[in-house]
Amino acid sequence: xxxxxxxxxxxxxxxxxxxxxxxxxxxxxxxxxxxxxxxxxxxxxxxxxxxxxxxxxxxxxxxxxxxxxxxxxxxxxxxxxxxxxxxxxxxxxxxxxxxxxxxxxxxxxxxxxxxxxxxxxxxxxxxxxxxxxxxxxxxxxxxxxxxxxxxxxxxxxxxxxxxxxxxxxxxxxxxxxxxxxxxxxxxxxxxxxx
Amino acid sequence: xxxxxxxxxxxxxxxxxxxxxxxxxxxxxxxxxxxxxxxxxxxxxxxxxxxxxxxxxxxxxxxxxxxxxxxxxxxxxxxxxxxxxxxxxxxxxxxxxxxxxxxxxxxxxxxxxxxxxxxxxxxxxxxxxxxxxxxxxxxxxxxxxxxxxxxxxxxxxxxxxxxxxxxxxxxxxxxxxxxxxxxxxxxxxxxxxx
Amino acid sequence: xxxxxxxxxxxxxxxxxxxxxxxxxxxxxxxxxxxxxxxxxxxxxxxxxxxxxxxxxxxxxxxxxxxxxxxxxxxxxxxxxxxxxxxxxxxxxxxxxxxxxxxxxxxxxxxxxxxxxxxxxxxxxxxxxxxxxxxxxxxxxxxxxxxxxxxxxxxxxxxxxxxxxxxxxxxxxxxxxxxxxxxxxxxxxxxxxx
Amino acid sequence: xxxxxxxxxxxxxxxxxxxxxxxxxxxxxxxxxxxxxxxxxxxxxxxxxxxxxxxxxxxxxxxxxxxxxxxxxxxxxxxxxxxxxxxxxxxxxxxxxxxxxxxxxxxxxxxxxxxxxxxxxxxxxxxxxxxxxxxxxxxxxxxxxxxxxxxxxxxxxxxxxxxxxxxxxxxxxxxxxxxxxxxxxxxxxxxxxx
DNA sequence: CCCTAACCGAGACGGTACGTCGTGTCTTCTG
DNA sequence: CAGAAGACACGACGTACCGTCTCGGTTAGGG
Numbered sequence: 039x040x041x042x043x044x045x046x047x048x049x050x051x052x053x054x055x056x057x058x059x060x061x062x063x064x065x066x067x068x069x070x071x072x073x074x075x076x077x078x079x080x081x082x083x084x085x086x087x088x089x090x091x092x093x094x095x096x097x098x099x100x101x102x103x104x105x106x107x108x109x110x111x112x113x114x115x116x117x118x119x120x121x122x123x124x125x126x127x128x129x130x131x132x133x134x135x136x137x138x139x140x141x142x143x144x145x146x147x148x149x150x151x152x153x154x155x156x157x158x159x160x161x162x163x164x165x166x167x168x169x170x171x172x173x174x175x176x177x178x179x180x181x182x183x184x185x186x187x188x189x190x191x192x193x194x195x196x197x198x199x200x201x202x203x204x205x206x207x208x209x210x211x212x213x214x215x216x217x218x219x220x221x222x223x224x225x226x227x228x229x230x231x232x
Numbered sequence: 233x234x235x236x237x238x239x240x241x242x243x244x245x246x247x248x249x250x251x252x253x254x255x256x257x258x259x260x261x262x263x264x265x266x267x268x269x270x271x272x273x274x275x276x277x278x279x280x281x282x283x284x285x286x287x288x289x290x291x292x293x294x295x296x297x298x299x300x301x302x303x304x305x306x307x308x309x310x311x312x313x314x315x316x317x318x319x320x321x322x323x324x325x326x327x328x329x330x331x332x333x334x335x336x337x338x339x340x341x342x343x344x345x346x347x348x349x350x351x352x353x354x355x356x357x358x359x360x361x362x363x364x365x366x367x368x369x370x371x372x373x374x375x376x377x378x379x380x381x382x383x384x385x386x387x388x389x390x391x392x393x394x395x396x397x398x399x400x401x402x403x404x405x406x407x408x409x410x411x412x413x414x415x416x417x418x419x420x421x422x423x424x425x426x
Numbered sequence: 427x428x429x430x431x432x433x434x435x436x437x438x439x440x441x442x443x444x445x446x447x448x449x450x451x452x453x454x455x456x457x458x459x460x461x462x463x464x465x466x467x468x469x470x471x472x473x474x475x476x477x478x479x480x481x482x483x484x485x486x487x488x489x490x491x492x493x494x495x496x497x498x499x500x501x502x503x504x505x506x507x508x509x510x511x512x513x514x515x516x517x518x519x520x521x522x523x524x525x526x527x528x529x530x531x532x533x534x535x536x537x538x539x540x541x542x543x544x545x546x547x548x549x550x551x552x553x554x555x556x557x558x559x560x561x562x563x564x565x566x567x568x569x570x571x572x573x574x575x576x577x578x579x580x581x582x583x584x585x586x587x588x589x590x591x592x593x594x595x596x597x598x599x600x601x602x603x604x605x606x607x608x609x610x611x612x613x614x615x616x617x618x619x620x
Numbered sequence: 621x622x623x624x625x626x627x628x629x630x631x632x633x634x635x636x637x638x639x640x641x642x643x644x645x646x647x648x649x650x651x652x653x654x655x656x657x658x659x660x661x662x663x664x665x666x667x668x669x670x671x672x673x674x675x676x677x678x679x680x681x682x683x684x685x686x687x688x689x690x691x692x693x694x695x696x697x698x699x700x701x702x703x704x705x706x707x708x709x710x711x712x713x714x715x716x717x718x719x720x721x722x723x724x725x726x727x728x729x730x731x732x733x734x735x736x737x738x739x740x741x742x743x744x745x746x747x748x749x750x751x752x753x754x755x756x757x758x759x760x761x762x763x764x765x766x767x768x769x770x771x772x773x774x775x776x777x778x779x780x781x782x783x784x785x786x787x788x789x790x791x792x793x794x795x796x797x798x799x800x801x802x803x804x805x806x807x808x809x810x811x812x813x814x
Numbered sequence: 815c816c817c818t819a820a821c822c823g824a825g826a827c828g829g830t831a832c833g834t835c836g837t838g839t840c841t842t843c844t845g
Numbered sequence: 846c847a848g849a850a851g852a853c854a855c856g857a858c859g860t861a862c863c864g865t866c867t868c869g870g871t872t873a874g875g876g
Contacts, residue, residue, distance in 0.1 A: 048826095048827085064342060065342060066342045066343075069856080069857060069858085070857080070858075070859085071856085071857060071858080072857095074828090078828075079827085079828070080826095080827060080828045080829060080830095081828095081829090081858095081859075081860090082826085082827080082828090082829095082859095082860085082861090083826075083827060083828075085859070085860090086826075086827095137342070140341040140342065141341055141342050143338070143341060143397060143398065144337075144338035144339065144340075144341030144342060145338065146338075146397075146398075147334040147335055147337060147338030147397065148258055148259060148260045148331070148334070148335050148338060149260075153400060156398075157398070157399060157400070161398055161399060186410065186414065189391075189410055189411070189414055192390075192391040192394055192395070193387055193390070193391055193411075193414065195390075195391075195394055195398075196386075196387070196389075196390025196391035196392070196393060196394035197383075197386040197387055197389075197390035197391075198390070199390060199393060199394050199397065199398060200386055200389055200390035200393050200394075201386070203337060203340075203341065203393065203397060204337065204340075204350075204351070204355055204393060205351060205355060206347060206351070216380065216383050217383070217387075220380065220383055220387065242848090263835085263836060263837085264836075264837070264838085265835085265836060265837085266836095268849090268850095272849080273848085273849070274848055274849045274850060274851080275837095275838080275839090275849095275850090275851085276838095276839080276840085276848075276849090277847095277848065277849080279838065279839085284838095285837090436822090452730055453730060454730045454731075457861080457862060457863090458862075458863075458864085459861085459862060459863085460862095462823090462824095466823075467822085467823075468821095468822060468823045468824060468825085469823095469824090469825085469863095469864080469865090470821095470822080470823090470864095470865085470866085471821085471822065471823080473864070473865085474821095478864095479863095525730070528729040528730070529729055529730050531726070531729060531785060531786065532725070532726035532727065532728075532729030532730060533726065534726075534785075534786075535722040535723055535725060535726030535785065536646060536647060536648045536719070536722065536723050536726060537648075541788060544786075545786070545787060545788075549786055549787060553787075574798065574802065577779075577798055577799070577802055580778075580779040580782055580783070581775055581778070581779055581799075581802065583778075583779075583782055583786075584774075584775070584777070584778025584779035584780070584781060584782035585771075585774040585775055585777075585778035585779075586778070587778060587781060587782050587785065587786060588774055588777055588778035588781050588782075589774070591725060591728075591729065591781065591785060592725065592728075592738075592739070592743055592777075592781060593739060593743060594735060594739070604768065604771050605771070605775075608768065608771055608775065630852095630853085651830080651831060651832085652831080652832075652833085653830085653831060653832080654831095656854095660854080661853085661854075662852095662853060662854045662855060662856095663832090663833075663834090663854095663855095664833095664834080664835090664852085664853080664854090664855095665852075665853060665854080667833070667834085668852080668853095
């Protein structure tokens, strides 16, 4: 009801500053000293809140905006997935967020705390949202009763991450459509499946 | 024809030392100083050969062994893919190689040189090998003429990397089988696709 | 008239704590934070009373005890001086007071406030006491009318401080006797002075 | 014969810089960071040579000049002592050297390394020089055979240090003369000594 | 006897400096 | 004469205190 508490102000100032700097020089060259200096804050004030650069960065990235990646429900599961995948590709594979997200995942590879926090705060909610939408579709009969929702999610997500992190090929709308078509129309090895 | 040249010895000594140290303390805590000291080599001798820690590490990891991930051809494309995917999962997602491979990919996220070298020296050959095997299968009529080989490769690889890098769920034989079944038996959403 | 006021209690608690800590870790490693923490007192409560660590320390040392260095008057000026000098050497050049006193003088070298307070609160009273005793002796005819009292005091004190602060040689009873003998029997360079 | 070695240059640069800074801001506010920055040198380069600010400062002060406090020998011991004491008072009790010397002695009060080095490198040589001059005088019959040389030195030095370090009274030529007169003419307690 | 202003503990805060580590370059000296 | 050894300038680390500044929670005295 009343004004935001003093310490909260600093927390947000620091995260915003960290994000700004990360956007300017990249996560690798981000330094606690620079964040402290630009934020007009003592280093202790940062270390009191985050034990490492990695977790500050994670917090800064994940707190900075609402992802806008919630699933709509137009009644057409394929259209809805297409919509969210497109938005995700636009957001996470393009500047300014793309490099930050890549760095976050890069850091997670050798930092269990970051890996855990990233999973808990971003991957799992996003996964749960997708699975919920798929579940509704299955209940509405748009998907077969034995449709493997978990696997479907990974088949849709995996290739996108593969392109983002490994081959760095662009993730186009056409590619998303190919993926969706393969998943929902079946990728039968023979001309006439079944 | 005669004994290996002196400088080659050093190159290999350094790479082996770097690899040993990386296995002991992890890539993040690997230092050029430590490599030089343990290898009994001047730091310049390292910098003369590699421009950065990242590329030395990449070289050390990729040169250290033959991957053994070439595709067999038993005539059964699914069995052959299953075999290679299992071997890859065993090799790349488990200690001692798993963490190193993860670190390599992590480093690639903010280091274009590493990303390029990793692609060129590991990902692309591996991709080409798989695609070649798939092409043979298509020519033998095991796959439909319009079967999207590139996409198939990414649908098989993507989810494995997703689990390795993002969710850190285990990559079991059962999971590989689920993936292969989905891809080759089709994942029709409705009982009677099309 | 009634019980000591609350704030006085704190003042003494703080000084006592400062003294304890100084005895344990030395003045150089004494910190206001540590004093506050051990005294169970806020830092402001200390700063409200003393403007700096140095002046708190000075207060703590000088308030902690009565020196017991007042001059007796047995009628024998030499014996009386000998007595006081011995007591001073025992007190100020030996643990636990010696190191504290040395630190105080050390601090005074670059802190005019400490230098002034030390002079005013310890050195000058002590000097005045000695000079008063010498004056009585002169009036009693034990000393020549033109005996230079001020200089005599400095000749007695200077060498003691020289040993305490500079050469760190022990100040023995024998040394004090040598000093007194030199001063009162004369240190004639030639067999027959003048 | 050939040019000064590189590392020697840095050693001297650092000492000179430390001395300059000490003259500007005083020893208490001298910081290793500031020395390094102004000398254009990494902090490690300083720490490789001196383990602490105190020892760097000591080295800087003691190496910076020849004291010029060697004893002349005009044949008149009193005149020679007077000469050296005057020069010492001018040098050590006046800016710019006075404050530095005071700080050095101040630091020595809680730093045994500094105390030892100061004694060994400055006090003892100076003492030895004075005693040698006194010894010559005694051999020439200017001083009585039982003249206590060591004590004489301390009676001459002690009061000067007492004024410098404790009471901060000025050390005038007149004061030096009073001291010398007292020592050599005798300070008889009675009107007619002996 | 309650109210209220002063005081207090606790410790966050912006700073400064510490002493250490690793980087990539540059020197020195040796086998 | 190449290479080990390591010095070097630099930048960042994470820590310790400084002296100032909130923040609530007493606490005692005056109404």
